[in-house]
Structures are given as structure tokens and as C-alpha cells.
Amino acid sequence: MDTTEGVKLYHDIAVPTRKEVGIIDTHTHHNLRQIIENKPFPNIWRAEVLETRGEYKNCDHYIIQLAAKLPGFSQALARAPQILDYDKWKALCGVFTYLEGNHVHQWMHLDLRRMFGIEELLSTETADRVWKKANDHLNQKDMFPQAVLKKIGARIIFTTDYPIDDLPYHKMVKEIEGITFSPTFRPDSCCNIFDDKWKSNVEKICQFTDQEITLEGLVEALRIRHSYFAKRGAKASDHGLLEPYGLGVTKERPEYIFRQAYNKGKNIILDLLKRGNLFPI
Numbered sequence: 220m221d222t223t224e225g226v227k228l229y230h231d232i233a234v235p236t237r238k239e240v241g242i243i244d245t246h247t248h249h250n251l252r253q254i255i256e257n258k259p260f261p262n263i264w265r266a267e268v269l270e271t272r273g274e275y276k277n278c279d280h281y282i283i284q285l286a287a288k289l290p291g292f293s294q295a296l297a298r299a300p301q302i303l304d305y306d307k308w309k310a311l312c313g314v315f316t317y318l319e320g321n322h323v324h325q326w327m328h329l330d331l332r333r334m335f336g337i338e339e340l341l342s343t344e345t346a347d348r349v350w351k352k353a354n355d356h357l358n359q360k361d362m363f364p365q366a367v368l369k370k371i372g373a374r375i376i377f378t379t380d381y382p383i384d385d386l387p388y389h390k391m392v393k394e395i396e397g398i399t400f401s402p403t404f405r406p407d408s409c410c411n412i413f414d415d416k417w418k419s420n421v422e423k424i425c426q427f428t429d430q431e432i433t434l435e436g437l438v439e440a441l442r443i444r445h446s447y448f449a450k451r452g453a454k455a456s457d458h459g460l461l462e463p464y465g466l467g468v469t470k471e472r473p474e475y476i477f478r479q480a481y482n483k484g485k486n487i488i489l490d491l492l493k494r495g496n497l498f499p500i
Contacts, residue, residue: 241374246457248277251378251388251400254364263353264304267330268311269297282311285323289314305350312346334367369396377403377455382444383427386451393452404448405457406441412480412488421481434477 253275260266269278286292292314297307318324331337335353339345356362361370368376380386380402389402408420421437428443430436445456479487 237372241372243375244373245377245455246403247376247378248279249364249376249378250275250277251392253277254368254395254400255388255392257363257365259363260357262304262308263350263357264308264311266353266357267327268307271298271300281323282327285318285321286311286314289317308350309343309346312341312349313343315341334362334370365396368398373398375399375401377401379403379405379457380448381408382406382441382448383424386448389451401455402448402451402453403455403457404445404453405459406445407457407459409437409441411459412476413485415485417485418481432481434474437477 250270253270265271267279268282270276283294283297287294287297292310296302296310315324315327328340331339331341331349331353335356337349337352339349341349360366374397376398378389378400382404384402386402389400393400408414408416409424411417414420422432424430424440424444425432425436428440430440430443476488
């Protein structure tokens with residue numbers, strides 16, 4: 220798109236619409252408990268990148284996955300409990316200059332400028348200054364979770380929830396400061412047979428809903444939990460489909476795949492795929 224047209228669309232359409240309608244966030248990693256309890260963020264690392272505390276656990280995986288492709292930063296480093304948040308932040312800043320031009324680089328710096336008034340670009344040289352200035356600001360009440368959401372004009376937020384989540388905080392509150400919160404049903408963990416935790420996730424949801432561990436039992440378990448979410452105000456489902464297409468198949472084929480994956484693991488499915496013999500003749 221021509222730069223002139225892009226600027227015009229942003230200022231004449233996007234900005235006025237956002238001001239009038241507010242933000243409708245259909246996919247978020249916000250932790251509803253953290254919003255309800257409204258305690259200050261501990262530091263800029265946990266506010267922007269990764270919060271590992273179980274009660275508030277959330278993650279901007281885009282930042283971590285992208286930065287982990289560069290030497291000097293890794294998934295292991297980001298998630299290691301023995302490494303200080305400050306050292307993780309320093310490591311991230313050390314590779315951040317290489318992300319210039321990527322949307323991750325842009326939105327991090329937009330956050331720093333709009334929310335903290337920080338104009339400097341992240342780098343090894345600026346890491347300490349940004350760390351201190353951001354953390355000092357996070358202790359102020361206008362940077363507590365509810366104040367931040369109100370400041371940016373949030374109107375509706377759909378949280379990302381797994382099928383066996385009991386949604387206790389959605390039961391507790393539907394709206395805060397004019398912001399509506401709804402759960403979102405995300406069944407990926409029970410549907411992706413190539414996920415290392417797929418088998419245990421299937422067992423959990425089937426046991427949770429008193430269903431047999433079969434394909435039919437899994438489908439019924441998901442149906443039960445989907446109904447539960449709907450009664451708690453869910454308006455959407457979130458499916459991570461790498462190849463979203465449908466095929467007309469007999470009932471026996473998906474049952475066969477389920478049994479093979481559950482009893483023998485994902486490697487047998489990969490092997491059958493390589494040999495072109497995924498389904499029985």
C-alpha cells in the first residue's frame with residue numbers, strides 16, 4: 220500500500236474508530252486473575268515478556284520465539300527459574316537490535332513510548348536505563364493492570380482458556396471498569412496428536428468429564444466442556460489449525476488414527492505418513 224494512503228487510513232479511519240469503539244481484543248494472553256487482583260507488575264520483563272508465577276502465568280511467545288532464533292538468547296534462558304529477570308531482560312535487549320523491521324520490534328517500542336514515555340531503542344547500552352525507568356513507572360497506580368486497560372480504551376477482552384479450565388475468575392466477575400471479559404474455548408491441546416502432551420491432555424479431559432478414552436469419548440468430553448464455556452459467557456473458540464481443510468472420510472479412519480496415536484505415540488503416525496500408509500485399506 221502507498222505510504223500516503225496508509226497514513227490517511229490510519230489517521231482518518233483507524234484512530235477515530237478506536238477512539239469511538241475502543242479495543243475489542245478477541246485473543247489475549249492477559250491473566251484474568253491478575254486483572255481482578257490488580258497488583259502492580261513486578262518488573263518490565265514480567266509485564267512485557269514472560270510471567271512464570273503460576274497464579275498469573277502468561278507469555279508473549281512471539282517475542283521469545285523470535286528472539287530465541289538469535290545467539291545470546293534462548294527459550295531455556297527465558298524460562299530458567301534460576302536466572303534473574305534482570306539478566307533475562309539484558310539478554311533480550313542484547314539481541315533486540317537484530318529484530319528491527321519485525322512487528323515485534325515495533326510493538327515493543329510502541330509500548331515503551333506510549334505507556335512509559337521511553338523513546339530509546341532497546342539495546343545492550345540502553346537495557347539498564349529502560350529497566351530502571353520502566354520499573355519505577357510500574358509501581359505507580361496508573362500502571363496497575365486495570366488502569367492500563369482503561370487507559371488504552373479496552374472494551375471487550377476474550378481470554379484464552381483450555382477445555383478443563385474451571386473459569387473461577389469468570390464466575391467471579393463479568394465486567395471491570397466498563398470492560399467486559401469473556402472466556403474463549405481453546406481445544407488445541409486435545410486435538411493435536413503431534414503435541415508431546417496430547418495423550419495426557421486427552422486423559423485429563425476424558426477423566427474430568429467421566430468419558431471413556433476413545434475418539435467418541437474425546438468428542439463428547441469436548442462437547443460437554445464447550446457447553447460449560449458457553450454457559451459462562453464464551454462467545455468464541457480458538458483453534459490452532461496449521462492446515463485448515465476438511466476431507467470426507469469414513470468413521471473408521473479417525474478412530475484408527477486415534478488408537479494408533481494414543482497407544483503407540485506420534486512417531487507411529489509420522490512413520491505411517493512417510494510410508495503413505497496412514498489409513499488401513
